[in-house]
Amino acid sequence: MSLLLVRHGQASYGAADYDQLSGRGVEQARRLGDWLARGGHRFETVVVGGMRRHRQTAEGVLQAFDEQGLGLPELHEDPGFAEFDHEAVFGAYINANADHPIVLASRSGLPQDVAAMLRAALLAWARDELPGLPESWQAFGERVHAAGQRLQALAGGSEALVLTSGGVISRLAQIALDVPVERAVELNLSLRNSALSEFHPHAGRLRLGSWNALPHLHGQRELWTYY
Numbered sequence: 001m002s003l004l005l006v007r008h009g010q011a012s013y014g015a016a017d018y019d020q021l022s023g024r025g026v027e028q029a030r031r032l033g034d035w036l037a038r039g040g041h042r043f044e045t046v047v048v049g050g051m052r053r054h055r056q057t058a059e060g061v062l063q064a065f066d067e068q069g070l071g072l073p074e075l076h077e078d079p080g081f082a083e084f085d086h087e088a089v090f091g092a093y094i095n096a097n098a099d100h101p102i103v104l105a106s107r108s109g110l111p112q113d114v115a116a117m118l119r120a121a122l123l124a125w126a127r128d129e130l131p132g133l134p135e136s137w138q139a140f141g142e143r144v145h146a147a148g149q150r151l152q153a154l155a156g157g158s159e160a161l162v163l164t165s166g167g168v169i170s171r172l173a174q175i176a177l178d179v180p181v182e183r184a185v186e187l188n189l190s191l192r193n194s195a196l197s198e199f200h201p202h203a204g205r206l207r208l209g210s211w212n213a214l215p216h217l218h219g220q221r222e223l224w225t226y227y
Contacts, residue, residue: 029060
């Protein structure tokens with residue numbers, strides 16, 4: 001059994017409504033679907049985390065399959081694969097550290113400055129330094145772990161496709177690799193939009209087979225995005 005987990009296409013970073021694909025995100029999803037269809041992938045199970053960007057990415061994949069005369073099963077929505085409330089996490093960190101150099105530098109909008117702030121916020125969340133959030137780091141991990149177990153049962157022995165978010169995929173990878181929270185945060189920030197990561201069930205748990213692959217964007221570096 002192969003479980004392919006995909007981080008959604010590029011969302012609308014910096015816009016009033018983040019939870020929708022940008023034009024580049026739509027193209028990433030379409031190219032992903034075309035690569036999967038032409039590569040012989042035939043999914044018996046397709047799962048979305050329920051967010052708009054997850055479903056829009058799935059729609060791009062579905063369109064590519066339809067164009068090649070292939071079908072996909074009806075989408076199964078599992079809220080366990082929904083992303084954590086990133087606005088709450090990052091907002092709480094910024095409010096608690098308004099004068100910190102990392103927060104001040106992130107206002108530049110430069111990728112390296114934003115990434116530094118995101119890393120600091122995620123680590124603070126993981127260390128329970130941001131009280132009052134709608135979901136703790138531990139609760140998020142337990143939710144994702146349970147979703148992974150449901151996915152194995154739902155897929156049976158077939159190939160499954162999951163359209164979800166970077167936080168979810170990185171927590172599953174953390175569980176699979178048994179690494180500390182610092183590595184989980186690094187895994188999260190490394191994931192590119194529409195990237196494929198492959199997991200395999202083994203001895204009652206998931207094992208990581210591949211990570212953060214973009215075969216559908218080969219030769220298209222302008223479509224490689226993180227935010």
